Amino acid sequence: MDIIKINNVGFGYSYIDEDSNKTMKTETLKNINLNIETGEFVAILGHNGSGKSTLAKIMNALLLPDSGEALIIGLNPSNESNIFEIRRNVGMVFQNPDNQIIATIVEEDVAFGPENLSIPPDKIRPRVDSALKNVGMENFALANPAYLSGGQKQRVAIAGVLAMKPKCIIFDESTAMLDPNGRKEVLDTAIKLNKEDKITIILITHFMDEATLADRVIVVNDGQAVMGGPPKSIFSQINELKALSLDVPQITELAYLLSEKGLNINTDILTIEEMVGALCNYN
Amino acid sequence: MNFNITIGQYYPTDSILHRLDPRVKLAASLSFIIIVCLIDNGFGYAISAAFIAAAVWASNVPVKLMLRGMKSIFFFIVFTFTVNIFLIPGGNILFNLGPVKISAEALNTALLMTARLSIMIFASSLLTLTSSPIQLTDAIEYYLAPFKKIGVPSHQIAMMMTITLRFIPTLIDELDKIVRAQKARGADLDTGGAFKKAKALIPILVPLFLSSFRRADELATAMEARCYRGDIERTKMKQMKFGMQDLYAGIIFICICSCIIMANFIF
Ligand SMILES: Nc1ncnc2c1ncn2[C@@H]1O[C@H](COP(=O)(O)OP(=O)(O)OP(=O)(O)O)[C@@H](O)[C@H]1O
Ligand SMILES: [Mg+2]
Numbered sequence: 036m037d038i039i040k041i042n043n044v045g046f047g048y049s050y051i052d053e054d055s056n057k058t059m060k061t062e063t064l065k066n067i068n069l070n071i072e073t074g075e076f077v078a079i080l081g082h083n084g085s086g087k088s089t090l091a092k093i094m095n096a097l098l099l100p101d102s103g104e105a106l107i108i109g110l111n112p113s114n115e116s117n118i119f120e121i122r123r124n125v126g127m128v129f130q131n132p133d134n135q136i137i138a139t140i141v142e143e144d145v146a147f148g149p150e151n152l153s154i155p156p157d158k159i160r161p162r163v164d165s166a167l168k169n170v171g172m173e174n175f176a177l178a179n180p181a182y183l184s185g186g187q188k189q190r191v192a193i194a195g196v197l198a199m200k201p202k203c204i205i206f207d208e209s210t211a212m213l214d215p216n217g218r219k220e221v222l223d224t225a226i227k228l229n230k231e232d233k234i235t236i237i238l239i240t241h242f243m244d245e246a247t248l249a250d251r252v253i254v255v256n257d258g259q260a261v262m263g264g265p266p267k268s269i270f271s272q273i274n275e276l277k278a279l280s281l282d283v284p285q286i287t288e289l290a291y292l293l294s295e296k297g298l299n300i301n302t303d304i305l306t307i308e309e310m311v312g313a314l315c316n317y318n
Numbered sequence: 319m320n321f322n323i324t325i326g327q328y329y330p331t332d333s334i335l336h337r338l339d340p341r342v343k344l345a346a347s348l349s350f351i352i353i354v355c356l357i358d359n360g361f362g363y364a365i366s367a368a369f370i371a372a373a374v375w376a377s378n379v380p381v382k383l384m385l386r387g388m389k390s391i392f393f394f395i396v397f398t399f400t401v402n403i404f405l406i407p408g409g410n411i412l413f414n415l416g417p418v419k420i421s422a423e424a425l426n427t428a429l430l431m432t433a434r435l436s437i438m439i440f441a442s443s444l445l446t447l448t449s450s451p452i453q454l455t456d457a458i459e460y461y462l463a464p465f466k467k468i469g470v471p472s473h474q475i476a477m478m479m480t481i482t483l484r485f486i487p488t489l490i491d492e493l494d495k496i497v498r499a500q501k502a503r504g505a506d507l508d509t510g511g512a513f514k515k516a517k518a519l520i521p522i523l524v525p526l527f528l529s530s531f532r533r534a535d536e537l538a539t540a541m542e543a544r545c546y547r548g549d550i551e552r553t554k555m556k557q558m559k560f561g562m563q564d565l566y567a568g569i570i571f572i573c574i575c576s577c578i579i580m581a582n583f584i585f
Contacts, residue, residue, distance in 0.1 A: 097545055125396040127543045132535045135540035139328070139451045139484050146555035151545040163518060177330050180489035195544065 038235050039071040039094055039125075043103035046089060052062040063089045065258040066103060067270040073202070073256070076236045078230045078246035078266075080167045081255035087239045090255065091207045108202060123152055125130055126196030132188035133271075141191050142167065142176040148199040159198075165232040166197040169232070170224050176184055186217025203235035204228065211241065222248065243270070243284040247305040254279060286310050327387065329447045333378035341460055346571050348443040353575055354437045361581040363433045367552065369574050370440045377449045387447075388439055395435050402428035417555035438560045451483040456558055473549035481537070496525050 044067050047060035071077055081087045091100040093105055096112035102244050108124050110117040121236065126148075131136045136238035142163050149159045165172045170190040175183065180191055188211055196204055206225060212217040222245060228234045238249060252264035252269040256279045262269055270276070271285045277283075283291070285317045290313070292303040304310050335343070374381060383492055406428075408421030446454070455476040462472035500521050501507065507518045 092539075097539060119547075122543060122545045127540075129536065129540055129543075131533075131536060132537035135490050135536070137484060137541060138480065138549070140330075142451045143555070147541075147546070148544040149549065150553050150555060153551040153553050154554055155546055156553055156557050159553070163555065179328075179487075181484075199544065 036073050036248050037070045037106075038073040038075075038108055039237075040106040041067055041069045041090070041093070041103070042070060042105070044093060044100040045102040046093060046098060058102075060103055063258050064093070064239055064315075067255075067259050069260045069263070071203075071237060071255060074229075074235055074248045076122045076226070076248070077238070078249035078282055079237060079239045080241075080243075080246055080252060081253055085236075085255045086258040087255050089258075091205045091237070091239060094203075094205060094265050095127050096121040097127075098167060109285075118188075121170060123148075123199050125203045125205065126199060126201040127205045127207060128189065128192050128196060128209040129147045130211050132192060132212065134196075135192050136188060139179055139181070140176075141178050141180055142171065144180060144191060148195055148201065148224055152199060162198045162200070165193075166194040166306050169197055170194045170226070171220075184217060185213045186220040189213065189217065189221045193221070193228075199227070200236065203237065205239070205271045207239045210245065211302055214314065218242070228275075244284050246270075248285055248313040254281065266305055267303040270305060271301075273302065282318075327446065328450045329379045330382065330450070331378050333448065333565070333566075335373065335377040335444065335448040337563065338448075338567055339558055340449045340457040340562050341558055341560070342493060342564045342568055343449055344454065344457040346568070347441045349351060349575065350571075351438050353578060354434055354441075357578060357582040358430060359582045359585050360524075361585050362578045363430075363437070363582060365578050366437050366573065367433070369506075369578075370437055371446075374440065377448050379444075384443055384447065392437055395439075397430055398435060399432045402431050402546055421424075422459050425488055443477055452556070453558070454480045456554065460558065462551045469476070485530075485533070489532075492529060493522070493526055496522050504574055533550070544551075 044064055045062075046064040046157065046283045047062050049058055049060055049249055051057070067086075067090065079090070089098065093100055094107060096107065096118045101113055105112055107121045110121055110123055112118055131215075136144050137147050145163045145166055146159050154162070161275060162175065164303050168177055170193050172187065172190050172194060173188065177189075180188055183191065190207075193204070204225070206221070210221050213221065225236050225238060227253050229236045236249075238245060240246055246266075247266045249266060251264065252262075253260050254269065254276070260270070261279065262275065270283045271291075273283050273291045275287065282288075284305055286307055286309075287302065287304055290300055290310065291302045294300050294302050298317070300313055304313060339391055354363075354408065357363070357366075361554075374384065402416060403424050406421065409425030410421050410422040413420040439442060447499055449457075457477065459472050459476035462470055462475060466472050493529060499522035505521060507515070507522075510518070
């Protein structure tokens with residue numbers, strides 16, 4: 036079953052044109068089509084301004100399509116009464132950890148979502164505790180988020196989403212402002228949630244190595260989904276990706292350069308281990 | 319520049335004061351501050367000071383930490399004391415140092431003001447050190463709730479206060495960064511007259527404002543994404559409970575306040 040269906044969705048932001056003083060609309064999403072299956076781990080790639088964040092906001096009803104149809108957990112966000120249900124099921128973790136934490140105590144921040152869902156007070160506490168445990172932050176329940184590391188703050192943000200018991204979590208460049216350790220913390224958590232708790236994960240990222248962890252990669256360009264498939268088949272299309280101003284994982288690029296030089300090596304290598312294997316068996 | 323402020327910060331630990339209902343603590347500290355401002359009698363102040371000392375002890379907050387948070391206000395107290403002692407005229411001269419005369423009345427007023435200010439600061443610090451910002455805003459929301467009918471947005475006010483407190487450390491960090499960035503570009507922030515200094519603040523405040531707006535925008539989106547709809551059908555994880563200990567604390571507090579007020583009439 037598809038948890039998210041985006042059919043021919045168009046979306047533009049309104050702005051006022053300086054010359055004519057008329058209200059105009061950007062063409063940010065242009066009849067985009069994509070489906071995300073329940074339980075999938077999908078990475079979305081695309082250069083700056085290609086419309087990834089806009090797409091993410093359509094997926095959790097922060098923005099409504101101008102045209103076309105979005106069906107999220109089977110509900111249409113154009114119907115006002117569905118919005119609440121969509122948002123509680125599709126959570127979102129944003130880029131800047133500082134701008135998504137509301138309370139001055141970790142556990143109170145995690146409780147913010149459930150409180151908005153009108154959950155009875157005695158049922159919120161177990162949700163908060165298990166969400167914090169799930170992201171490995173149970174020892175920081177009473178800490179002030181301002182003094183946590185970036186990776187820890189993002190894990191608190193994830194716990195805040197988890198406490199609403201969502202079916203799907205969208206990470207909109209949630210690792211972009213973190214150091215390598217913080218990135219790993221957040222990614223490991225995302226993978227664990229996908230594998231153990233069967234939560235659908237949508238990972239928007241600029242880091243190609245992160246995208247190789249996904250079941251499927253979708254490339255967005257200029258408001259349209261232009262490529263889609265398993266990481267191996269996407270990243271082996273190096274020239275196509277470069278044309279969309281995207282990188283490929285370094286190791287894939289190395290494999291590509293080697294094969295250009297005439298080595299008989301597969302260009303769909305994604306990890307160092309695979310590369311080592313390929314080179315050892317070379318011949 | 320040093321932006322270290324501890325005043326208004328919660329000190330998480332376990333103590334009788336920490337466990338009290340924040341509504342009781344808020345009402346008690348406010349009424350205590352008002353009483354201290356109204357009395358003018360040595361005995362009253364002695365009782366108040368003893369009460370505050372007992373409360374500090376009961377709060378489990380290290381005294382050192384408390385005093386550190388008050389450092390900036392200490393200057394203000396010294397200033398008030400000095401102004402009062404030199405500028406208040408009076409007939410009963412105690413010291414005569416050339417043109418400077420210190421009268422008994424002046425000394426009296428200066429001590430009074432100092433005692434008032436110190437007790438007020440201790441009382442309010444105790445409140446904020448032993449109650450988390452959320453508890454405080456919950457209490458304020460509770461007291462404002464009756465005014466909702468006449469259009470006071472009590473929930474919104476409480477939410478604004480929570481967010482303000484949440485962003486103080488973040489914005490201080492940011493301010494620090496901007497100051498250093500501007501200094502690296504050659505901005506001169508520390509010399510010149512008042513006007514020049516004020517003007518030098520513009521390149522610091524403008525980026526700070528702009529980034530605050532951006533933050534506010536992102537925060538609003540994040541709150542909406544977490545199903546925030548104002549106070550429509552909102553519940554609270556931590557319910558405020560008025561228990562037996564709150565009742566006892568309230569009774570003790572009222573007794574002490576009565577003593578203070580009586581001391582003021584008797585002596
Ligand atoms: N609130 C807004 N008002 C007007 N235009 C906007 C707004 N938000 C985004 N845009 C524009 O829409 C386009 C797509 O933006 P979007 O944020 O979806 O891109 P993105 O793929 O997430 O980029 P990035 O990788 O930088 O995050 C950009 O050209 C951007 O300038
Ligand atoms: Mg984006």
